[in-house]
Amino acid sequence: MRPLIAGAAMTAALLAHAAAHAAGADSAKYSAGDKRSGYLFSSPDTRAMQDDDFQNPGMAWVDEGARLWSKADGAAGKSCGSCHGDAASTMKGVAAAYPKFNNHLGKAIDLEQRINICRQRALQAKPFPAESRELLALTAYIKSQSRGLPMHVAVDGPAAPLFAEGRKAYEEPRGQNGMSCASCHGDEAGNRRLDTVSQGQSNGFPTYRLSWQTLGSVQRQFGNCLASMKAKPLAADSQEAIALELYVAARGNGLPVETPAVRK
C-alpha cells in the first residue's frame, strides 16, 4: 500500500506544481506590477479561445481589416497601404500609444478617429461610422500588429490636461447609484459577488465579448458600464469619452496589447 500512496501523492504534487507553474507564466505575461490584464480574470475556456488564433472569433475582423488595409477607396484611389506600406512593419507598436495627442489638431484622438481622419484626408473617402464592422476591423487589424508589445500611452506634455480630465471622469461618482469606474475596477477588482469584475484594462480592445457576440470598441464598453451604473452615456468621441479612453489606456501602460482579446 505504502509505495502506491506515496506514488499518488507525488503525482498530485507534480500536477500541482505544473499548474502553479503555468499560472505563474500567464501571470507574468499578462501583468505589469499591480496591473493585471482582464485575461487573468477570465475562465480557462475563454483564455483558450483567445490563445488559439483559429478559435478566436475576433480574428475574422482582423482578416477583414487586412483586406481593407490594401483596398483602394475614395476619390484619391488610394488605400491605407498606399501611404503606410506593409502594416506588419509600419504599424508595429503604433496602436500601443493610442489615444494620442495630435499636434496638428490640437487635441487627443483615438485610433478609430485616426483611421477616419486618414480616410477623409488622404483617401478622400467617407469616414466609417462608429462601431461599424469596417472601422472595428481596421482598428483590430492595426492594433493586432502590436500584439505582445507593452501599452505606452503618453500622459505628460500636451496630453497631461486630458489625462487629468480622464482621471476625474474615472473617479467621480455618477448616475443614480452614485458609482464611479473605480468603485468596481479599483480595489474591488476580482472581489465582486455575482460576477468577477476585472481591473477594467483596455489593452485587449477592440475585444470580442461573448455577451456581445461581436467585436466591440472600448467606448462601447464604457456605454455598457455606464448603463449598469444607471448613469448617462458619454457622447461618442466627445472630449470626455476620449479623455476617459486615454486615462484607462494609460492606467494599463506596461500591459501587453492583446487585440483581439476574448472576454466573457
Next chain:
Amino acid sequence: MADIKARVKVPSTAAKGEIIEIKTMIAHDMESGQRKDKSGKVIPRQIINKFTCSLNGKEVFRSDWYTAVSANPYLSFFLRASESGTFDFAWHDDNGSIYKASAPITVS
C-alpha cells in the same frame, strides 16, 4: 454581412486509420429571430441551419444547427483518416445561400 468568411483547418497529411481533428469557423451573425429592433419589430431569423463535410464527394459529417448556436460558430470534430482527397465543407444559410470551403488531405 457583406461577405461571409469561412475558415477550415485540416492536417495536410495523416496515416491511414489515424484519428484527425478538423476545425472550422465561419463569420456569421446567426440572427436568432427572437430579437427586436428599436421600433419593436422582430428581426427575422437568419442562421446557418445545416453544416456538412464530405470527402471526395461522399458525405462524412453532418450537423443541424438551431437558434441557440452562437454568432461566428466554431465547430471541431474528429474523423478517421481513410483516403487521400479533398474535403468539401458547406454551411447552409436560411436565405438559401451556401458558403463553401475545401481543403486537401494526403493519407499514406
